Amino acid sequence: MSNPPSPSPANWFKSLRRTRLGEPCLKTYPLQYEEQLKRARVSFQARRSIKENFRLAQLEAVLRMLEEHECDFVDALGRDLHKPRFETVVSELIPVKNEALHAISNLKKWMQPQQVERNLSTTLDECLVVNEPLGVVFIMGTWCSPVQMCLVPLVGAIAAGNCAIISPSVCTAHTAALLQRLIPSYLDNECFHVILAGTNDLADIVELKFDHVFFSGTREEGSRIAQAAAQCLTPITLVLGGKNPCYVDQHCDITITAQRIAWARFHNSGQSLVAPDYILCHSDVKTRLVQALKCCLMRFYGSDPRESSSFCRMVNLDIFNRTKDLLWRSGKVVLGGQVTEAEKYIAPTILTEVDESDPIMQQDLFGPVLPVLSVNNVDETIAFINKQEKPLCVYVYSNNSKVISRVMSETSSGSFCSNDSTLQSLIVTLPFGGVGASGIGAYHGRYSFDTFSHRKSCLLRSTHLECVTSLRYPPYDDRNLSLITWGSSLSWKSQGWCHIL
Template sequence: MSAPPSPSPTRWFKALRRNRLGENCMKAGPVACTEQLKRARAAFQAGRMVKESFRQSQLEALVRMLAEHECDFVDALCRDLHKPRFETVVTELILVKNEALYAINNLSKWMEPQRVERNLATSLDECMVVSEPLGVVLVVGAWCSPIQLCLVPLVGAIAAGNCVIINPSETSSHTAELLHRLIPSYLDNECYHVLLASTSDLPEIVDLKFDHIFFTGSSADGTKVAQAAARTLTPISLVLGGKNPCYVDQHCDIATAARRIAWARFQNAGQSAVAPDYILCHTEAKAQLLQALRCALMHFYGSDPRESRSFGRMVNAENFARVRDMLGKSGKVVVGGQVNEAEKYIAPTILTDVVEMDPIMQQEVLGPVLPILTVQNVDDAISFICRREKPLCVYVYSSNSKVISRVMKETSSGSFCANDSILQSLMVVMPFGGVGVPAVWALIMDAPASTPSPTGSPACFVARASSASPTCATHPTRTATCRS
């Protein structure tokens, strides 16, 4: 029997190249980061990212990676979070693709110098603001949306001409391993790197001195990273978890509100930083809302959500135990409540008789549990929201435009959305983050068809600058980093 034909030289060199490129990604910790940072700084100083054509090609390669390996990403997220294919495609892959395509279509305009208004003394001068890259950026992703929270900042950083080191969350290990395997095969190997490091290594890694840091995660870990960044005066963008309130007015389409809240709260098994964390319900709407939520959960996941292919699981045993313990010490279970430790399964659960001091109200849930508190009117809801820490998102459901306007104006949050949930985070043209980052944004969706829109139009998008934000010249993507 003749020997099988040897692979062609092209295939052999391709395999050799992939193995070599993957070696650096397999290293973990500050030692590997030092090497990657050295290579990235050398590439930045050589000006590899200056040309528009280079940035364009890298963004196109990122889109191609997502398209060619869609099944791999779906499989990785299924392993990490039991995430359904639909949720992975819509909330992760399409979102990143849209960000990249938006950057590709606007890159030329963003790179043009911006002329500024002249005064009498400079009337004969040429005045303009030129945006240039900062340097090497560190992106620290979170496990709840591991593709989106790693690659959306990467898109902005590429568009702005920076080199990037990505540190995916070790909690979503299958997705992290997939990113460190694929990215070297699609993006420039000197400018863009993937680092596998644990959360405990982050302060030491930050001490290596980057030009900017994007961090998404818990407040505790964010505090450690911010303290480490302060030692080297490194600018940092933090997106931290929090408790997002959702006020349900008595004057709204309860059925529509229940469906939209249930989808937002229980997709990805409730493990989302922008989902409604608790409901402040008008007392007159409570009974009707509970019934509508029951119907919505039955429609989405059937009589036994454990058997549904559309419902996920807790990411690990630690998060399962944390949510289970809060569930047992807070309020009264009126829907769900079933748990299975072996599967890390917690059923979609609704709690009533919840008080402000219950454990479920002291920290971000990050699980399929929705507490309901009652208030007498919108004044009570606003007061409740304002005496707590400023949330990442505020939601309100009402057909009364005055109620919507009051909640938006009298509360402070990273984002605001009326008559829908989560959709504001899918808007490519709006920035993302909590209070104190370069911008906050608001999305007012149209009310149900039976009521007029709050603004008299199908939808109204409102963006506002944060008075506490730093002044900088930055490309108008969510995470582009430049200096003027």
């Protein structure tokens, strides 16, 4: 067996720049993982990534990369997922640009120390919260959104002043190769690195000890990452898949509801962490909704979606076969169901007569299949949702604000959206992340900055008021204790807290 390429950084980057779109990805070897981490840590310790002008320059470089290579990203995602240009620009590139522009506009404000309220004993002192970068962070993207889920967290890591190692999903090989080629050409080569590793290698890489790990993907993979991170006490952010319920009330605009659900479910051929996984439809409108969904799919993709330039393909045969198996063992097909293995094609499919015990309701779904279940009222919906693991998203379609309010307040999920789907996961001013089985932590905008920052509490004291401070010193006596208690009681009445000690 031939020896692997030299882990020398110079040789690695030389090889990296030879990589071109359409060629096999350049595998990163274990010694190179350690080498990249070492180089990034040296750069961070030299405070290379901390200055505001450096952060701004890197954020602007991300924007230039997306603008100058838009066609390359469209081509790569077209090869990997048969993804239309429209979907690539709207769901992959624009969200990253929005994040970068938002960070550039707000970076100075985010970096400033935050003054906090003072009390009686700190009247002459300064109380601050200082945001400091964590260090070297590891960002693992998912094949569902291979550009967005790598670069949106990267924007937050850069804004917070960190160095980063990025691992795009090798399932989308052409996109991974493109990121591997472009990022060293635009971002600082000492602070930011790209490695290509298989899913089975990720847990071992996490054990190299990063300062934070950001992972998006399936629950199974996330569990392995969390266990590996726990071994070395590495903080993590997990954005995980799950079963996202969508309730359709009897009081809603069925036509608009069907359009928005169909777009969200069948966008990217259903390969999404945030798409509705199943519909809980009020029995009074189920027939109308199913018919409206059929009409939408005909309008979106024509009579033969396989010929549509607007419909994607499954990312690989593993996901194709898994989805096909779930489809064929669950419910009744009322539209679609056709599969073509050679093209990794599964037609947009609607299922009815689905039972809660069916395989498609028990496992995460990454494919163009939409199960429709019947419920009799909102109480039944809430009970159904609460029986399951906490999802990443909950969706409600209703014209009744009380129904929306009830589902929002009586269920727990990473995010919630009424009368639309997935958009809450793209808004830079809203935190996005999971809860319970659907993940840990949040990101987007200021929340990404906070995720990749340590909020350090700082008390800048003076040596004045020693006459008060001296009450805490030994030898202890009841008189000093009485004075401290009296001072605290005065503060409780006015502010609610005091710390003379």
